[in-house]
Amino acid sequence: MKKYHFIAIGGAVMHNLALALLAKGYQVTGSDDEIYEPSRxxxxxxxxxxxxxxWFPEKITKDLDGIILGMHARIDNPELIKARGLGIPVFSFPEFIYNQSxxxxxxxxxxxHGKTSITSIILHVLKDxxxxxDYLVGAQIEGFDLMVRLSDAxxxxxxxxxxxxxxLDRRPKFFHYKHDIALLSGIAWDHFNVFPDFDEYKDQFRQLIELTPESGELIYCEAxxxxxxxxxxxxxxxxxxPYKAHLARIEEGKTKLLSPKGEIPIFLFGQHNLQNLQGAKQICESIGLTEDQFYDSIRSFKGAAKRLELIKSKNDRxxxxxxxxxxxxxxxxxKAVKEQFPDxxxxxxxxxxxxxxxxKEFLPNYAGTMDSADVAIIYLNPHAVALKKLELMDEETLRNGFERPDLKLFTDSHALKSYLNSLNYSNSNLLLMSSGNYDNMDLEEIKAKFD
Structure with missing residues (x-):
């Protein structure tokens, strides 16, 4: 039985990989200095x-087949230092995924953008x-217990x-997978802390493209x-x-694909999701599925968690x-929500x-991004700002950056919750966007307004 130890086991992908290896029959241990739900x-x-x-160096023993190192760990991690001293192989999770595949x-x-949505569509169609x-995806998907599967597939x-x-490795994760087929959905500056120069950021994708073997294929969004x-x-x-958005039309808030098989109703909506869907379709066809198989399966795809996820709805909201x-x-x-429900x-x-x-230096990139909203609200958690050792921006700064003179700023989640609870949602949509959780703001009262 192979035996692996995870340094920083609590991460979203790391704990899923740990559970996948456990399901494969491996012995798994791990450490972390914080583990949140649902990982815990x-x-x-x-x-x-x-x-x-x-971190407990005594957990690191010579009988380990390897260490799987999470990004959350530091280079001076005592478990990592001991493992390297003992000569135990140390893998990042991308290296380990490649090693297993x-x-x-x-x-x-x-x-x-669009990676998780495209991957989720492909996984849904293949399973259907x-x-x-096998797979590695960055979100929980309906019908899949884990975000990782490793088998003999x-x-x-x-x-x-x-x-x-x-x-230990400051290169992008996607360099390690040595793809046969790659899809490139879009390029827009992100990870400013790692790539403060936009040209350097863009160059990572050029390098990925050039890793495509002569026998391989690059599927890319020409839009x-x-x-x-x-x-x-x-x-x-x-x-x-190349690919671009699949043709579709909107009727009474519902999207229907225009296909050789006729109109196909789907749960997804928005131009960006029609691009994602077309990219996923071309991947599925490239690995052997037919167009008919894709259309048969896409009807039942409801989306990935927190990707335009419908929480509650009724007739007019x-x-x-x-x-x-x-x-x-x-x-x-x-833009997708406004175009789907223009009234x-x-x-x-x-x-x-x-x-x-x-x-603050990155803020100009947000200019015009809230133009589709009738009411534009920004929430900042001062504690999160302080942890990142950044300056807390005020409302005027944000209004200038977003180019929205009517933008509202909240820095207290209780005040934000009270404001949202005070609104009349008749003939309205509420869109909550975040990679965080609004400082654990309870949404139950807000949800009740959509029952």
Whole structure:
């Protein structure tokens, strides 16, 4: 039985990988200095929740087959130091995923936005069509217990992001997967703390493109000018397959695909999601599914968690939640809701939570991103700002940055909750966007307004 130890086991992908290896019959241990829900309960239920928080070098023993190192760990982590001293192999999770899938066809979904949605669509269609496959995805998806599966399947679908691999490896994760097929959905500046120079950020995607083997394929969104630029600047030797948004029409708040099979009703909506859907369709066809199989399965796809997720609705109103935080995601999400329901007032709330979004120097990238909203609200958590050692921006600064003179700023979640509870949602949609949780704001009273 193989035995692996996870340093920083509590992360979203890390704890899912730990559970996947446990399901594969491996012995798994781990450590972390903080573990939040749902990771904590899921690890506890399987008997691998660390007994205490912190780092314990005594857990690192010579009989380990390897260490899996999370990005949350520091380079001076005492467990890592001991493991390296003992000569135990240390893998980042991207390296480990490649190590476990080197004999499979590897499909990598990349881009500044849309990765999780595209990967989720592909996973749903493959499962619905009873295809045997492995996967790594960045969100919980309906019908899948884990975000990771590793088995003897001949193919793996990987959501590959451009963020740093580990404390020991400052390269993007997606370099490690050595794809056979890659999809590039879009390029829009993100991760300002890691890539303060936009040209450097864009160059990571050019390098990814050039990793496509001669026998491989790059599927890319030709509607994105920066993707086109990256493809044109690259020395790509594999097959090039462009895509753009699937044709569709909106009728009474419902989207219907226009296909050779006629009109197909779907749960997804928004131009960005029609691009995501078309990219997923071309991946599915590239790995052997037919167009008819894709159309048969896409009808039942309801979306990934926190990706334009419908929380509550009734006749004249709806409450949506989305992970949007980067400028391109915020703009596309707000625009999608407004275009789907043009006659309803759109109340959009954005929590600025990431280092990039809280950085005053990055703020100009948000200009115009809330233009689709009738009411534009920003929430900032002063504690989160302080932890990142940044300046707390005031309302005037944000209004100038977003180019919205009527923008409202809240820095207290209780005040925000009171304001949202005071609103009349008749003929309105409320869109909550954040990669955080509004400082654990309780949404039950707000949800009740949509019953």
């Amino acid at each position: 309960t899921r690890l506890k239920d399987k008997g691998i929740l660390p007994e205490g928080y912190g 080197r004999d499979k066809k590897r499909v990598v979904i990349a881009g500044s 069509q009873e295809v045997d496959f 001949p193919i793996i679908i990987i959501e590959g992001d451009e963020y740093l691999t580990s404390p 994105d000018p920066l993707v086109l630029e990256a493809v044109e600047k690259s020395n790509l030797v594999g097959k090039k397959s 709806a409450l949506y939640r989305d992970f949007a935080h980067a400028p391109s995601k915020l703009k596309a999400t707000a 309803r007032k759109l109340i959009a709330v954005q929590e600025l939570h990431t280092y990039s979004s809280l950085n």
